[in-house]
Amino acid sequence: MANPSDTPGRVDSTQMGRVEDAVNTYSRPSELKITDMRLAVVCSNYDYPIIRIDTNQGVYGIGEVRDAGHKENALQFKSMLLGQNPCNIDMIFRAMKRFGNWGREGGGVSGIEIALWDLIGKVYGVPCYQFLGGKYRDKVRLYADTPAPEEATPEGYRKALEKRKALGLTFIKFDIRPQLFLDTEGGVVGQTSPYEYALGQRWRAPGGGTGTRITEKGIARAVEVVAAIREAVGWDIALCTDHFGHGLMTAKEVIRLGEALEPYDLAWLEDPMPWYDIDGHKQVTDAIKTPTAAGEELYLWDGFREMIEKRAVDIIHPDLLTSGGMLETKKIADYAERHGLPTALHFAGSPIAFMANVHCAAAIPSFVALEHHGLDLPFWQG
DSSP states (O other): OOOGGGSTTOOOGGGHHHHHHHSOOSOOGGGOOEEEEEEEEEESSSEEEEEEEEETTSOEEEEEOOTTOOTHHHHTTHHHHTTOOTTOHHHHHHHHHTTOOSGGGGHHHHHHHHHHHHHHHHHHTSOGGGGGTOOSOSSOOEEEEEOOOSSOSHHHHHHHHHHHHHTTOSEEEEOOOHHHHHTSTTSEESOOOHHHHHHOGGGSOTTTTTOOEEOHHHHHHHHHHHHHHHHHHOSSSEEEEOOSTTTSSOHHHHHHHHHHHGGGOOSEEEOOSOTTOHHHHHHHHHHOSSOEEEOTTOOHHHHHHHHHHTTOSSEEOOBHHHHTSHHHHHHHHHHHHHTTOOEEEBOOSOHHHHHHHHHHHHTOTTEEEEEEOOTTOGGGGO
């Protein structure tokens, strides 16, 4: 009788172990177990809580809690993670997500999620964008954050934006903060009392707990600044504004400002209203021609649903380290696309989370640009 191993297409069962040993695998995924989660805080322009998740097979994943977040937002899940198979990301994510929330409170859930994807990518030897459905692009467009200059004048802004342009950037964000109006003589009516100022914005009603209002002089000053910026960088470079203090201006004030800035063709006004004021965002979006973008404080697909369905903004703008991580952000972007809205990605973290954003951006069809918030930091230069 012929030996089974001599028959084409058949393998002797006694040789199965040797065949298995000959296969090059990074690990045995079905036998993976999480054995530890450690965390270190890197101090930079923000504190970056960096996560490392270890397994019984020596494979580990790296993640990050959102910029200026708290390491405890991730460490609270350590006992839940130990002994789990990291490949069961969806099950783990569903167990964790109920304990996250908007803003930095979503950083622990999101940071662990990207660490698990990093780990699994190493296990299977493939890039993370493959787990999100594959890539749509080989290059990801960046937009650069530009802090407000110490000299908050048209000339000061001109110099700051010219430096960004000299780096070869084609998409630049700049700050027009309430301080610009406060520093302008006659820029506001109704100065904040020292007592109210000491309370801080968290105790104020959105857009007017202090009774302060921006005047036409204040609006005119902002127009001077944006005009100087546009003249400095030209019309081939996309420009957008950073947030306006997340609620320090009323919807009517933002509308007045948006209308005044329309001649300069900005790509978007960012977070014109507080994150939870969906109707306020829609009021602004419907009233001005300049696009609006928002979402950096929203948590999970559920948090974006109303904003997307009401088309309260023109561009969805999640922060991957708050929105729930890579897969959840991909789901948010896909849902936005179904409603005719593109996605840009907010980011202000370390190179670790930056790469998670790059993989996510590669997998989003209707993608605009990814923020780079570290151009002035030496360690970003390698």
